[in-house]
Amino acid sequence: MSFNNLDTLYRQVIMDHYKNPRNRGTVDGDSLTVDMNNPTCGDRIQLQLQIEDGKVVEAKFEGEGCSISMSSASMMTQAIKGKTIDEALTMSKTFSEMMLGEDIDMDEDLGDILSLQGVSKFPARIKCATLAWKAMEKGVKE
Template structure:
């Protein structure tokens, strides 16, 4: 695999200029997770209003794949319903795990991360933000009595 195929410009752009970086004052989901093997770490903040994601941000440090993936995720999730956000996260995970999800088109720019598949040890870097989001969403729903 060539350098350009893996480190696509959109990934490097998000890595150098991460979107939605920082904390949220009002967050329904606030979760710290890390990737002990390589030292990637993030804090994810999600604000949910009327069942929709009204705000999302992150703080963190780590490799370009983990940080770009999270930055792209925050852009995508903003304004989505919980169900759509969960669906998107699962579609992204399916793509990274080598399945060919039917709704891959819904991922948009995130398809740029598909090249990471070729580096199995780094798939978990790309998934760190998404798994953190899904975990946070699950406990939010449990807390608010909604079906998990």
Template sequence: MSLGNQLDTLYRQVIMDHYKNPRNKKELEGDTLSVDMNNPTCGDRIQLQMKVDDGHIAEAAFTGDGCSISMSSASMMTQAVKGLPVDDALRMSSLFSDMMLGKDIDTAGLDLGDIEALQGVAKFPARIKCATLAWKAMEQGLEEEDQS
């Protein structure tokens, strides 16, 4: 098996692990930022909740349902942004969008972790909206928080 095939298999396993065992799939208690978003082309829907404290994302969680790509991406995103300064979370979201467009990305200073498993989605344009749904919800929530 070639290295490329081995990576594809590993990435599929990571995606399926996050789909079958989602991290942070729950409702947060107390005062939270909450964003509902859906992808009408495929029916994915998500409610993202975040607690922002002193310019950092203290907590992030989601509920909703959809395909393995959208739900695993939400799981990975909530894991990755917890504890990050808002600016770093938004930078990570921008890098993720570029990765979904097949662009080369510079992750200096940011650890994408399991998120890199989603890079193969770029080969399937119809699935990019699935992968970016949770990220767009995070961006929208943080923009609304910033304006309030």
């Protein structure tokens, strides 16, 4: 697949998550809630995590912002469900490395998250992409 076709596919995946967000809403019952925003561009997110026995059993978000921040939140909530806290934090570390343009372990199944790899070329947008991830890190570390 050529680079242009891959770039187009990645844009389509990002827009699909933006227009049809997964896990948008609130968690029923007890949950860990983290509010974060990106004052640079106005993105804001409220992330709710339900954690049982060290595992993320539910992850939902509410918020508003650009297509990058909202699709990243959608992808992140999908990716961390069913993962242990340590696995979720490792995934977050890998995502941060990818956003910084570093080589990442391609053996780790990042799924749709890989479509955000091109964001690393636009430093001003990295905070948009990492907002939900930083919220998750903050929540599980408290």
